[in-house]
Amino acid sequence: MIACLRLFTALCLAALLAACASSPSSSLGELPRTPDASLEQLLQQASQTQNPEKAALLRLSAADLAMRQKNDQRAAQILAQVPLDQLKPAQQVFASTLAAELAMNRNDPKAALAALNHPSVSRIGELPNDLQVRTHTVHARALEADGQTLAAARERAAMSPILTGDAANSNNEAIWTLVAALPVDQLRGQSNDVMGGWMSLALAVKSAGTLQDQQNAIDQWRAQNPNHPASIQLPAPLIKLKELASQPLTKIAVLLPQDGQLAAVGKALRDGFMAAHYQAQQAGANPPSIQFYDSSRLTSLDDFYRTAQADGVQLVVGPLEKSLVKQLNARPQLPITTLALNYSDGAQGPAQLFQFGLAAEDEAREVARRARADGLTRAGAMVPKGEWGERVLNAFRQEWVAHGGSIVGIEYIDKPVALAQQVGDLVQLRKSAGEPMQFLFLAATPQQAQQIKPTLNYQYAGDLPVYATSHVFSASGNQDQYKDMNGVRFCETPWLLEPGNPLRQQVAAQWPQAGSSLGRLYAMGVDAYTLTSRLGQLKALPDSRIDGLSGSLSMSPSQHVERQLPWAEFVNGQVQRLPDTPN
Template sequence: MIACLRPLSALILAGLLTACATSSNSGLGELPRTPNASIEQLLQQASQSKPEEAALLRLSAADLAYQQKDLARSTAILGQIPLESLKPAQQVFASTLNAELALARSKPKAALQALQHPSMQHLSELPVTQQVRTQRAKAQALAADGQVLAAAKERIYFAPLLEGPAVIENQEKIWTLVSSLPVDQLQPSANEDDLSGWLTLARITKTSPTLQQQQASIESWQQQNPEHPAAKHLPAALEKLKTLSQQPLTRIALLLPQQGQLANVARALQDGFLAAHFQAQQAGQNPPSIKLYDSTQVRSLDDFYRQAQADGVELVVGPLEKPLVKQLASREQLPITTLALNYSDNSQEGPAQL
């Protein structure tokens, strides 16, 4: 293949560069994009090209390797490109790809460091597709680093740039983030209307004594905030709650860690549930009974769900630990509707019951 490429190098180079770059305003330089060529073809052509053209081709090759999940090769190719010799647009592209590679290796701090490159000051001047890609990587890095509120803010910030299915997908991720925050962090911000709306909605779901009262509060919030994205399209988890509120529940399971690093957080959640249950009883209502399960003692989710079914559980609230949430998200079906109290870093949608 290489021998065949050489006689046509000039023609191929012209075609590759046309497919490989998008023009940019001012002096920011060209943005690479993956052309209809193999990694080998791109690298071969780069070896015969001038430095600036070669950098574009190598960036495209590194990106193509990343898209093909060949992380080692993508990293190696990217390492051959001197970042400081690139134009600003290319530096943004390379830094974003570097962050994505770091995330793929579960190194969120390295990803955030990559996204602090000075070229990021030009991000708003680049095509929307690049803006979204870079900001999505930042949101993922913040979430993976435990900066949940900051990750939600980042997703809210670039939400207006999205269209089609990506809009709803991003909203679901915003909800997953804000709903995982403890109640004391769900304080509305006067200067950030969209964020305040999300935080208020999350607070409602955590502080309502019963599912029926929760549903009434959600509907009231929607009426008061008709233009909020979540009011127009309620998160899937809240749609499930709406269905649950219309069904008589007799027993709810709290699947929380009773020991370990998350025990204090779990105890606060548990106390909140029990207090709401007591308030509902005092008000003359008949709330479902609550059964406690220690998630640190769960060795098999299948065994847990079998036991919960035997105990008559109709709704599981929890778990809180990310590894368990990740296991749930990887399943196609769950035997009992489950409201997880944390988010999974996985990109999969998860079972319908989660």
């Protein structure tokens, strides 16, 4: 009986080992595969075999199985027992791929890229298709998560030839999403291969202005590239664009207050909006007609929409009042597509509602992006005490922490007499032996900033980088106001940083106040006009951007228009534009 059991055990072991490895086809070595065995059985057999290669294959299979069972910690422990340098190339690729997948599961793209940097991965083309796809996929995911969008697209394009059916279509959609997110300058000078075709398609779509221009560009590209995957099966967002092009916009309602506290804001928005409208007419376009409605006299939103429908309105721009935007956001649907000129604080609203404004939260997120691009990881923060300051701080914190940054100290600006002590407390954090503060995030008025920066100098922290929102800049033209703010970096609208813009010059000649801080509202009005013909495009191409005068505009999944802004720095009282960073 004992002899029979030994024979049975030996046969089981032989079968198990055979199931764990593919037949050796070359010097690359055998590949593990998930056998018909439990995790514990695999590990037991690995510990019992005297053959190091078979033990490694068994452990690779066990680690793979543990990950598939969503036990990543166990998978990592098992993988750590496999001597990578002693494996053959195919096994090294498998182990590196598995390590990268585990790294991505814990949201660590840099560790994933490090794992895939093993020399064996260069031989990926010699391996079975299923492993090639697995390796390329996790590599693309890691590159995308690390902000290397073009490289991620190239990685997906590299595996296109070995994919078929739904897998090929899904991969092509992913390639398009990536190339559509690239800035125009990265799309130029492309090659003539398949990847170059994707990039030339994205460039054609982004370079066209109106929906009809985009449709013409797509049709022309398809005629020139009939055998390209995107020509054979047009990406879904571009199919949506074709549908939008068949629905021209002919009449817009502008709903803004003409009386009350917001009348001046409404007038600046309206003047900017109409300046862009007249510019379009002068350029030979056939823009939609505009009809104005006074939101300050509004008694019922339902009555307004009934009137607008009777007037033939296809798109509403406005309202500006936050209370009205909140009402719209709470509705299940709207009778007419609406671009509100403010943001509600609630969850996503009806599908017909888009929201656009000069949100301080956009600028806080922009500070986080810029500081991260500049290689900084540890921030201190100074924001005004109160609800506004909390909103700005929360927006900065979410963007900053989500990408690995930390906030080592926070001070709330309240009474001027306490500023010196608050700045001093933050400066002490810079001298911390643990994780010292590397820069200060500042959301403050020009008057507050003019006290904070000299106090930093007095505290021997004048070289501490300060990254601020646009609120530190009044655009008053008074250079003396900013002489004590040397080195403070801040984000600002292109309208105020690019005084040579022809439309800005034309508007400022008629309304001189458009050159001051009020110019941000004129810029928003211009961009609101631009958005009227581009909402469908931004929704269909969520990673695309519009270079506006209030910022570079994109759309969030909740249909909020978000802004990224250029940067400037105070130098001897003057504003000096800084080079842009990649999106």
